[in-house]
Amino acid sequence: MNNPLIRVEKIVKKYHRGAEELTVLNGLNLNIEDGEFIALMGPSGSGKTTLLNLIAGIDRPTSGHVFVRTDDISSMSESGLAEWRSRHIGFIFQTYNLIPVLTAYENVELPLLLTPLGGAERRKHVEIALYIVGLADRMSHYPSQLSGGQEQRVAIARAIVTDPTLLIADEPTGDLDAKSAEEVLVLLERLNIEFKKTIVMVTHDPKAAARARRLVRLEKGILIEENHMDGHSSSGLTDGINVSGISAKSE
Amino acid sequence: MKFLSLIFKNVFRKKTRTILTIGSIILPLLIICIMGSFLKALDAPDPAETRGMFRIVTRHKVGFTNDLPISYVERIRQLDGALAVTTFDWFGGTYIDNSARNFFARFAVEPETFLQVFDDAKVTRGSIDDWMSDRAGALVGEDLMKKYGWRMGDQIVLVGDIYPVALQLTIRTVYGVSYGGSDGLFFNRKYLEEALPSFEGTVGTIWTKCRDAEAANRLSDEIDRIFENSPYPTITESEKAFQMGFVSMLGNVKLLITSLGIIIVLVIILIAANTMALSARERVREIAVLRTLGFTRRMILVLILGESLTLALIGGFLGLGGFILGLKPFKASLMDTPISGFASAIMLFPEVLLVGLGVTVLVGLLSGLGPAIRASQRPITEGLRHMG
Incomplete structure (x- = not known):
């Protein structure tokens, strides 16, 4: 706990709805260690998605700071923050948010277009990412030709293809049936354990939260409970492979 | 270059709408080129004079009928x-x-x-x-x-x-x-x-x-x-000016043609802008996703402007190509009309093609500018919440 990957310090986030001022986060402090898999839970309006957005650098706090390693992302410029996100953040959304006119391959390739990698190198990275999520044979399929679970796995491949520091997942199983949700959770767990990815996940689903190593509960913008979970399930992890610098080690 | 595929795929996302928009660029551009050629033909140097034949025409000051x-x-x-x-x-x-x-x-x-x-x-x-x-x-x-x-x-x-x-x-x-x-x-x-x-x-x-x-x-x-x-007072003028007198009987033809040209350009811009606005509005969430991936505001601006420019250039090149191929038969069709004299002076003026290309680029940039600025400035969190 000495050198947290993410340090949220006295974060306050207020929104204005007409003349009314809404305080969504109220002086919240949170540390997240490198390699953690943390679940944020709480009722609607508790501020969990707002906290996720602030950690991901897609929103700015009213006051307070978010440090990722040594970077104070709350004080970065708009373009600096965009560049930082491209290197450090992988997003997984509830509704997948794939680009419908692009194939699975092209969707996964999107974040790599922002890197100096050449076409051949990009191809290699995309193929490995799709292999990890088990969709190497669906590269040329469009989102409309995939099931919900497959779409979410493509979205996960897109999130990991640049080997980001942090994976941000906002209700990643919220739109999935039980079987697909389980597959996605197993995959996230594998990314955390096998590839040492730090994951911050917002969820309403206790089953999904149970996969995390730590559970944080929020209510009315305040952190009310932190639980370190024991005995999260292991998932038959495979031998080490290297993906975009993601080192895979057996537990 | 690596974003070209993304631009093309977005341009042809709604094929029918894209084809109709391209069509709405081609036809007015053809008209602009024809009107531009007509204007150029009116301004063309006197063919007799350029051959060293300096002719002047004297007529009654009151008019042709006197x-x-x-x-x-x-x-x-x-x-x-x-x-x-x-x-x-x-x-x-x-x-x-x-x-x-x-x-x-x-x-x-x-x-x-x-x-x-x-x-x-x-x-x-x-x-x-x-x-x-x-x-x-x-x-x-x-x-x-x-x-x-x-x-x-x-x-x-x-x-x-x-x-x-x-x-x-x-x-x-x-x-x-x-x-x-x-x-x-x-x-x-x-x-x-x-x-x-x-x-x-x-x-x-x-x-x-x-x-x-x-x-x-x-x-x-x-x-x-x-x-x-x-x-019987007279007016004496060059052969060219004399011929122009017939055209001016229709009114200030140049002003009329130029005004019509400007109106047509504005109409194309509005049509293309409507398409781009619709296209950008449908993709508010997608654009927010691109920004979460690290696309900067400037990149989004360039991508959307690139789309509108691509749309306009496809229409523009088809329009200019149609004009080049259709000019000869168009001239031939005018040869049996009272304006055959001017029709024969119409040709493929490079200046007209340049104006056509300029109009195309202008349409591309202006039609995409508003939607591009709006899309690039929208906060990411607002875009991600967008339903539609």
């Missing part, structure tokens, strides 16, 4: 710098019917001096003597001969519409010119005077071939000054 005394011809002939002088009288009349297809120039002229002034026209069949020796003889242009399938010696009847007389003319001589059209019919003014004594002693217009440009300019002023205080 005649001048025939004595003016001799006065002008005496002036220094006037190499040859001839007369023109419009007869009109009907050949076959009054349709535009059967409309062509029919003038009573002086055979003795006609080809001295219009020495860029060359006799291709028969001779000047053949024409002069037959008072009812006609000099006919090669194009007109071809159009009607006439042969030497054929008789042409022009039934007067303004004047109560029918002229029976015989084709004696044929002329051709190395540029433009040879589609006129000319006959001896003496024959007209015999048929219509009211033509005696008057003349419609007087055409003077001048020694050089300086003489043409000087004589234009000098002639008008000589007749300034007479009962």
Whole structure:
């Protein structure tokens, strides 16, 4: 706990709805260690998605700071923050948010277009990412030709293809049936354990939260409970492979 | 370059809408190019003047329909710098019917001096003597001969519409010119005077071939000054300006065409902007996702402008290509109309193509600018919440 990957310090986030001022986060402090898999839970309006957005650098706090390693992302410029996100953040959304006119391959390739990698190198990275999520044979399929679970796995491949520091997942199983949700959770767990990815996940689903190593509960913008979970399930992890610098080690 | 595929895929996301928008760029662009060519043709240098033939035309100051005394011809002939002088009288009349297809120039002229002034026209069949020796003889242009399938010696009847007389003319001589059209019919003014004594002693217009440009300019002023205080004051102008006078009878044609062109450009911009706005609005969430991946505001701006520019350029190139391929048949279709003279001056002006390309780029940039700015400035969290 000495050198947290993410340090949220006295974060306050207020929104204005007409003349009314809404305080969504109220002086919240949170540390997240490198390699953690943390679940944020709480009722609607508790501020969990707002906290996720602030950690991901897609929103700015009213006051307070978010440090990722040594970077104070709350004080970065708009373009600096965009560049930082491209290197450090992988997003997984509830509704997948794939680009419908692009194939699975092209969707996964999107974040790599922002890197100096050449076409051949990009191809290699995309193929490995799709292999990890088990969709190497669906590269040329469009989102409309995939099931919900497959779409979410493509979205996960897109999130990991640049080997980001942090994976941000906002209700990643919220739109999935039980079987697909389980597959996605197993995959996230594998990314955390096998590839040492730090994951911050917002969820309403206790089953999904149970996969995390730590559970944080929020209510009315305040952190009310932190639980370190024991005995999260292991998932038959495979031998080490290297993906975009993601080192895979057996537990 | 690596974003081109993304741009193309987004442009053709809704194929029907894209094709309709491209169509709405192609057709107005074709019209702009045609109007631009017409404007350029109006502004084109006098073809006779560029060949060293400096002709000026003298007419009554009041208008084309007022005649001048025939004595003016001799006065002008005496002036220094006037190499040859001839007369023109419009007869009109009907050949076959009054349709535009059967409309062509029919003038009573002086055979003795006609080809001295219009020495860029060359006799291709028969001779000047053949024409002069037959008072009812006609000099006919090669194009007109071809159009009607006439042969030497054929008789042409022009039934007067303004004047109560029918002229029976015989084709004696044929002329051709190395540029433009040879589609006129000319006959001896003496024959007209015999048929219509009211033509005696008057003349419609007087055409003077001048020694050089300086003489043409000087004589234009000098002639008008000589007749300034007479009962028949004159206006003398270059051949080109004289022809432009017919066009200006329609009003300020250049202003009209330019105004229409600007309106058409604005309409295309609005149509394309509507398409781009719809396209950007449908993708608010996608654009927010791109920004979460690290696309900067500037990149989003460039991507959307790239889409609108691609859309406009596809329409623009198809429009310009259509114009290039369609110009010849378009000109041919105008040859049987009263504006055939101007139609023959219409050609593939590089300036018009450049203007067409400029309009295309302008449409592309302006139509995409608003949607691009809105899309790039929208907060990511707001975009991700967007339903639609």
